[in-house]
Amino acid sequence: MDSVYEAGRRGAAWRKLKRAFATLDVVITAAERGHGRRAGVLSDYTFAVWSEGELLDVGKAYSGLTDAEIATMTERLEAVTTERRGALHRVRPTVVLEVAFDGIQRSKRHPSGFALRFPRIARIREDKPPEEADDLATVRRLFEAQVASGHREEPAKKSSRKRNLNQLGLFGGDGGDED
Numbered sequence: 001m002d003s004v005y006e007a008g009r010r011g012a013a014w015r016k017l018k019r020a021f022a023t024l025d026v027v028i029t030a031a032e033r034g035h036g037r038r039a040g041v042l043s044d045y046t047f048a049v050w051s052e053g054e055l056l057d058v059g060k061a062y063s064g065l066t067d068a069e070i071a072t073m074t075e076r077l078e079a080v081t082t083e084r085r086g087a088l089h090r091v092r093p094t095v096v097l098e099v100a101f102d103g104i105q106r107s108k109r110h111p112s113g114f115a116l117r118f119p120r121i122a123r124i125r126e127d128k129p130p131e132e133a134d135d136l137a138t139v140r141r142l143f144e145a146q147v148a149s150g151h152r153e154e155p156a157k158k159s160s161r162k163r164n165l166n167q168l169g170l171f172g173g174d175g176g177d178e179d
Contacts, residue, residue, distance in 0.1 A: 020100035021151060022142050023122055024134045027055055028095040031077045032087045034062065042074040042089060045121070047097060049112060051136035055093055056112035058139060059101070064121030073124070096125035096133050103151060104143040114139050 003013030026047035034043035044062040048055035065073065076095065083090040100122045107115035114136075 020120075020122075021103050021146060023098050023100045024049065024058075024116070024138065024142075025096055025125055025128060025132070026058065026099050027093045027130045027133045028077065028091060028097060029055055029057060029093060031073075031089045031091060038070070041070050042077050043070045045073075045097065047099060048093075049134050049136050049139055051112065056136060057110045058107075058112045058114050059099070059110070059116040059119045061097075061099055061119040061121050064100075065124075069124065093130045096128045096130055098122040098125055103146055104139060106143075112136055112139065114143060 003011075005014065026049055028045050029048045030046040031042040032044040032046075033039055034041060043065075044060060046057055046060045048057045050056075073095070077089060077091050080092040080094050081089045082092055098121070099116065099119045101116035101119040103117040104114050105117055107113060109115065
């Protein structure tokens with residue numbers, strides 16, 4: 001408690017604590033081999049939520065499990081792999097994870113239209129079948145709640161931002177509304 005804070009420096013006296021915004025129960029849809037010491041195991045997990053009977057990806061996580069859990073998960077996912085494309089293993093939806101995250105943002109990358117910010121695996125949900133994982137309506141409600149609370153806001157549309165920069169004379173335009 002008596003240590004001095006030094007901006008930009010890490011040390012043993014200070015610890016960063018992140019409190020998750022929320023958690024979701026998600027289903028693993030794909031896995032990839034890690035890098036470095038995790039190159040031989042499936043440690044990067046793409047996960048999804050339900051929408052009208054279909055799983056739609058909302059993110060990818062690779063932290064939160066122990067080495068032993070990752071080794072067990074590798075065996076488990078290799079047994080349910082349906083397709084391989086390079087390092088990517090598409091898997092049957094059999095494993096549920098509880099994933100903690102700092103927020104939700106809109107995404108063009110994921111079919112769900114959303115992406116979890118800074119996701120990390122909280123635990124493997126052995127007690128829950130894939131059919132009981134969360135759905136897209138839950139993700140949407142959490143997104144709307146975070147925006148309403150000011151936790152995270154939707155980014156401004158590019159055209160609006162460019163227009164604002166034009167009006168300020170910062171974009172090099174004539175201040176008009178053209179993009």
